[in-house]
Amino acid sequence: AQSVTQPDIHITVSEGASLELRCNYSYGATPYLFWYVQSPGQGLQLLLKYFSGDTLVQGIKGFEAEFKRSQSSFNLRKPSVHWSDAAEYFCAVVEPGGSYIPTFGRGTSLIVHP
């Protein structure tokens, strides 16, 4: 069974600093990979996704993520964090050709200090 690991429960950064949120997956082949953001009391908003091709994907709000097959990772990055980026971030994987059901990581809470 596939699994998703987000090793950091909380990440604290200062506004303007760079950010990297880690995501590792366990799956036999390359899954489809997603990053979602959830603000308090809100649903999930898709930041970016990787299906194939260029391993560096650009998303909304200045986020990007890099797929590294050798490390089974799909880390999310942002060069300069804004206070409004404080939220919960979820990495998710979907089995290609399988069901539509994503497997989510447990989430990483981003705290931004002024």
Added chain:
Amino acid sequence: GAVVSQHPSWVICKSGTSVKIECRSLDFQATTMFWYRQFPKQSLMLMATSNEGSKATYEQGVEKDKFLINHASLTLSTLTVTSAHPEDSSFYICSAPAAGSSYNEQFFGPGTRLTVL
């Protein structure tokens, strides 16, 4: 992009009553929708798969008589929490796969906060 709505966005009810939550795909049809439950500071837990015109498929440990799911049309799925109790208080989120997408992409509703007193 495709939009999924939920109604209500929040609801407070008394213990023992039933609550219905609606999930609608606004600009696309969805033969399948998914219902998730999310506890504070935790990830989403898949509860069930809602199938248009047939019975829902429930995940292990989810009581189907407790959480009734109806998918009456291609744009609407409902989750009814029957005889709600305080432990049912949670954030409920639905999703629908993007129509025609071969990449299994999901669109999520904004969620419904249920508080049972």
